[in-house]
Amino acid sequence: MASLHTLTLLLISTNLHLFGASSSNSNGYDDFLECLTDQFHRSNSPTDTIYTPQNATYATLLPSHNPRLASVLPRRPDLIVTPFHVSEIQASIHCSRVLNLQIRVKSGGHDYEGLSYASASAPFVIVDMRNFRSVSIDEKAKTARVEVGTTLGQLYYTISRTSKTLAFPSGVCPTVGVGGHFSGGGYGMITRKHGLALDHIVDAKLINTDGEILDRKSMGEDLFWAIRGGGGSSFGIVLEFTVTLASVPETVTVFNVTRMLEENATELVDKWQHIADKVDENLLLRLFLSPTNSPATGNITVAASFTSMYLGGARDLLPIMEEQFPELGLTEDDCKEMSWVESVLFFANLDDQPLDVLLDRTPAGSFYFKGKSDYVSAPIPVNGLREIWNFLMEGERSSLQLQLQFSPYGGVLNTYSDHETPFPHRRGNIFMIHYSVGWFNLNESEAGIRWIRGLYGYMARHVTQNPRAAYFNYRDLDIGRNNDAGNTSYDQASVWGLKYFKNNFKRLVRVKTKFDPSNFFRNEQSIPVLGM
Ligand code: FDA
Numbered sequence: 001m002a003s004l005h006t007l008t009l010l011l012i013s014t015n016l017h018l019f020g021a022s023s024s025n026s027n028g029y030d031d032f033l034e035c036l037t038d039q040f041h042r043s044n045s046p047t048d049t050i051y052t053p054q055n056a057t058y059a060t061l062l063p064s065h066n067p068r069l070a071s072v073l074p075r076r077p078d079l080i081v082t083p084f085h086v087s088e089i090q091a092s093i094h095c096s097r098v099l100n101l102q103i104r105v106k107s108g109g110h111d112y113e114g115l116s117y118a119s120a121s122a123p124f125v126i127v128d129m130r131n132f133r134s135v136s137i138d139e140k141a142k143t144a145r146v147e148v149g150t151t152l153g154q155l156y157y158t159i160s161r162t163s164k165t166l167a168f169p170s171g172v173c174p175t176v177g178v179g180g181h182f183s184g185g186g187y188g189m190i191t192r193k194h195g196l197a198l199d200h201i202v203d204a205k206l207i208n209t210d211g212e213i214l215d216r217k218s219m220g221e222d223l224f225w226a227i228r229g230g231g232g233s234s235f236g237i238v239l240e241f242t243v244t245l246a247s248v249p250e251t252v253t254v255f256n257v258t259r260m261l262e263e264n265a266t267e268l269v270d271k272w273q274h275i276a277d278k279v280d281e282n283l284l285l286r287l288f289l290s291p292t293n294s295p296a297t298g299n300i301t302v303a304a305s306f307t308s309m310y311l312g313g314a315r316d317l318l319p320i321m322e323e324q325f326p327e328l329g330l331t332e333d334d335c336k337e338m339s340w341v342e343s344v345l346f347f348a349n350l351d352d353q354p355l356d357v358l359l360d361r362t363p364a365g366s367f368y369f370k371g372k373s374d375y376v377s378a379p380i381p382v383n384g385l386r387e388i389w390n391f392l393m394e395g396e397r398s399s400l401q402l403q404l405q406f407s408p409y410g411g412v413l414n415t416y417s418d419h420e421t422p423f424p425h426r427r428g429n430i431f432m433i434h435y436s437v438g439w440f441n442l443n444e445s446e447a448g449i450r451w452i453r454g455l456y457g458y459m460a461r462h463v464t465q466n467p468r469a470a471y472f473n474y475r476d477l478d479i480g481r482n483n484d485a486g487n488t489s490y491d492q493a494s495v496w497g498l499k500y501f502k503n504n505f506k507r508l509v510r511v512k513t514k515f516d517p518s519n520f521f522r523n524e525q526s527i528p529v530l531g532m
Contacts, residue, residue: 029078032099032125036081039091049088049131051080061128062117063109065363068370068445072477073118073524077104079125083132089237090211092127097209097520101125102485104523105237107148108177110363112371112475115233115523116180122485127237129179130361137162142247143202144168147240148179148232153344153358159245160341160355167248167340170197172347175363182241183232184473185423187432189309189347190340192284192411194246198228198421203242206235209520213239219515226511226527229423230501231472234512234527248340253310253317254347255334258303260294264327265304266385269406271327272306273379277410277430279324282311287406287431289388291396300396302389307347313337367401367438370449372456373474374433374463375425376406384462391455398447401438406431424502425469432471433463453478472500481524487532488522496525 033050040047051058053076061080083089096103102124106116117126132147135158146155153174159166170176170186186197194200203216204227214236216224223235232238259265269287276285285308294301306328310317314335321330338346344358345351380388388404395402409429418424425432437452439445456478460468470479480496482488490509497505505527512519512527519529 029123032079032095032101035095035098036079036091039094040088043085043087043091045083045085045088045091049082049084051082052078061126061130063114063363065366066114066369067366067442068368069114069118071445073114073120075119075121075123077117077124077126080128081125082128082130086207086213086239089127089207089239092125093207093209093211093237093520096125102522103127103237103520105129105179105233106177107179108151108175108181108361110173110176111180112369113477113524115475115525119485120481120483120524129177129237129239132239137166137245139163139166142166142245143242144245145240145242146178146182148177148182148238150178151359151361152176152178152181153348153360156341156344157355157358160339164250164339165247166245167194168197168243169194169200169246172344173363174344174348174350174358175361178241179232179238181473182243183227183229183238185229185471186473187407187471189284189286189343190246190248190311192408192413193281193311195412195416196423197243198423199416200243200246201228201241202244204228205239206232207237207239209236209516209518222507222511223515226422226508229421229472230504230508230511230527233523234508234521235515236521249312250339251313251337252340252343253312253314253335253337254308254343255330255336256305256307257328257330257334258305259328260292260296260303261301261389262294262296265302266382266389268306268327269304269385270379270382271325272406273376273430275324276406276408279410280320281411283317283320284309284411285325285408287408289392289404289406291392291402300393302392309343309347367440368442368445368448369436369438370452371474372435372452372476372478373471374435374456374459375429375469375471376431376433376462377428377464379430380462387458388455391451391458395437395451398444398451399439400444400448400451401436402451403436405434405436407434418502419504419507422501422504422508423472424504425471429464433459434471434474467498467502469502470496470499475525477524482526483524485522485524485526487519488526488528489532490528490530493526493528497527 107129129149133149169190182197288305292303414427437448439448513530
């Protein structure tokens, strides 16, 4: 990518005077195309980065890994821009403002409800950041500058080519994009020791509604605070983040131990709830629960898989497990020692692949999917766990793909105050629940959605309340939405805003009102502007 500075100057000298103009004399995409082509011409940008539905490439730019979204948010963009240069992003913002069109920003395209590439009804254009994907690592300073179109896999790969003892605490799926992931959270297998991705952001570059490029200093601490957990999409288009890297030992240990109900899984999960947030912070014991056929009895049962990461060797891990969780019966044979980046492959189920598989940007497979989240602050009683097993086994009979993930909190997450960043789920949470249901045929959609909503309804008695919290990066339109992505009132938006951000929602609204008073950057679940 050419230097931001050069391109900014180029733009300033050619067409910046047009920013700030806002009239709605037309809503035609021909006008938008004409405006964009004109702007591109002025800044010497190639026009083959603009795709209309008539273009064969258009469909390939839209994520297709979750066909459920075709019915949730049926409207697709009338135009996709895949900029290489900042001036092209500025031109897209300018033309959208002049012609009163919404913009959706897409980095990795993994939004659970497709908000980066679809809308319920509002016409819009996509700015697809896939070409902004350079990563530069400063090994000495232990920092990285990461453009938003980078995938987590590319980031992990690049770090590993530089150092064996540097790492980054973010998600497990390598095809997730930095733009959405970092600005909304970023939980991964070293989070109990090193926090979330957003906890590591020390600087950012963002383009605002006026097309100005702001860094931390020029945007100020309020806006910088907001884009570290409040999501980028309500505030502007983030270009890049500068993050601190985490130091890890050369050898880490992973294991995946599975126990069925007939192997005391219920008692193990019960015990897990009492220790998962308290064990040594180098240890992250993640728990996956899914229905399966028991190899022993042939009957439907529940498999509890303790999928874990320890920042150190097996010799140090085994005594910790023996002391804290002897019931699991972890043995040396269960443990695998490896480098941190090999553990990335292990947790992504790619351990039989070469390292450069991390550079693959295409999500594996396509299936109907719905996810939801909850937070747990007091252990779920054993009879509650049994009720959850019934939901899982019931679903198994209908051939849905069901899974619950219990992701432990505690560790360093407890050291941040709830308002240090917009991400409020800190001290007091034992674990986060991720509910997921998948299916392969359209005619299973009703059963899939009914199942997940049924379980979520049941779980109300076991999870945090007032508000019932949710993880912003596991976006869920069930918890509230504005259908036409228009101007949402504070009260309407607080229905979902308080769940994602708790008391930080109010500050997010104030920041939004100050920095985007015309509510240009908006979607079905964006932060509202006061007084609209
Ligand atoms: P996408 O491009 O769809 O963007 C998501 C949101 O961010 C949209 O609202 C979009 O407009 C906005 N946005 C994106 N780029 C922006 C930019 N440059 N400027 C402003 N706004 C921008 N989470 C987790 O914490 N740990 C995990 O392990 C996983 N694993 C995982 C696996 C899979 C298969 C999926 C589908 C998702 C996850 N997630 C996750 C959730 C993930 O963190 C979440 O969906 C992120 O928002 C995805 O970011 P993308 O950039 O890929 O999405």
